[in-house]
Amino acid sequence: MTDDDLDRRLRAADPLPDLPALRPDRLDQLLEDTVTSTAPQTHRRPRALLLAGAAAAVVAVGGGALWLTTGDGDPTVLTAQPVGGPAASCAAITPETLAGSDVAFAARVTGVEGGTVTLETTERFAGDVADTVEVVQGDAGDVVDGAPLELQPGTTYLLTADGGTIGSCSGSGADSPELRALFEAAFG
C-alpha cells in the first residue's frame, strides 16, 4: 500500500469532510465579539489562601529570592524586586506580559523547612529550570501588592521569574485552568 493509498483511506475516514463554511453574519458577529471581549479573567491570588493551611507551612514570595539549583551545583540566585509602591496593585496578567519572562515553569511544593520552600519542577514553559527549585522566604513587609503568593506543601504552582526576580505581580500563582490558559497562550 503506497502512501497515497493510505492517505486516501485516511481521508475517506474523515468524520467531517464537508463542514459548511461559517455564515457571513456569524463571522461578523464573531469578529465583533472578539474585539469587544473584555480583559481576560486574570489570575487573582485568592484571599482564602492567606488563611488556609498551617502558618508554619506558608511562605510568602515577593520579597524573597529564588534559587534554581541542580542539587549540587552553584545555585543561580534570583532576587526579588517588588514593583510599585505600597498601594500598588497588579495589572491584568496577559500572555504578552508573561511571554517576556526569563523563566516560566510549573512546580510542586515538596517541602518547607526553615523558611525555605523546595519545589519539584513538573513542567517547563520557558528558560532553563533545574529539576529542583528553592524559594527562600523574604520579608513579608517587602511585598507591595498586598497579596503575597503563598507556597503550600503538595500544591502545584505556575511560576515566572523575570530579570532574576519573581515579582509579586509576576503572574505566578497556584495552577488553575485560567492561569494555565494564559501560560499556554504565552509559551505554547
Place this chain on the structure above:
Amino acid sequence: MRTAPDQRRADLERVVRTVVEPVRRYLHRRTDAATADDVLGETLVVLWRRLDYVPADPVPWAIGIARLQLANAERGRHRRGRLALRFGRTEATAVPDPTEPVAGRLDDVAVVRAALGRLRPADAELLRLVTWDELTTGQVAELLGITTNAVAIRLHRARGRLREELGRPGARPDTGQRGEGTP
C-alpha cells in the same frame, strides 16, 4: 483617515478570514459542536490579543492556539465530570466521539478509524493533521515546534504503524473504495 483601532480591527479581520475555517474544521473534528464553537471564540480572543505576533502563515499558529484552548476545555470538562459524580448527579458529561464508527458498519472507514484509534495518540494526530486538516509538513512543523525533517520522519513512522495496524487479523482489507458496509 483610518484610525489605529480601525487598522487593528482590519488586521484582525484579515487574519481571521484566513484561519477561521481551518480552525473550525480542526475543532469540529475533535470535539462536539458546542465546545468547538466556544473554543473557536476563545481562540480568536487570544489571536486578537497577540495580533502583533501573527506569523507569515497564521494557520498553523492559530490551530496551535486552538489546540491548547481545546485541551483546557477538555480538562475543565473532566473536572466538572468528577464534581458531578461527587454530588451524585447523573447528567451525562460524555461527549460523542466524532471518530466513532457508525454502529454495525464494518466498512473500510470503520476499519481505518479503529486502526487509527489503536495508534499512539501522537502518531494518530500527525496523520489526522496531514490528511484531515490538510496541513503541509511545514505547517505541522510550525504547529508542533519541530523541524520539517522531523515531521517527515515521524510521518513516515506513523504511516508504517498504521499499515501494521491495518494488516492485523480482524482489520478488513482495503476494498479500494469507501464501502457501504453491512449492518
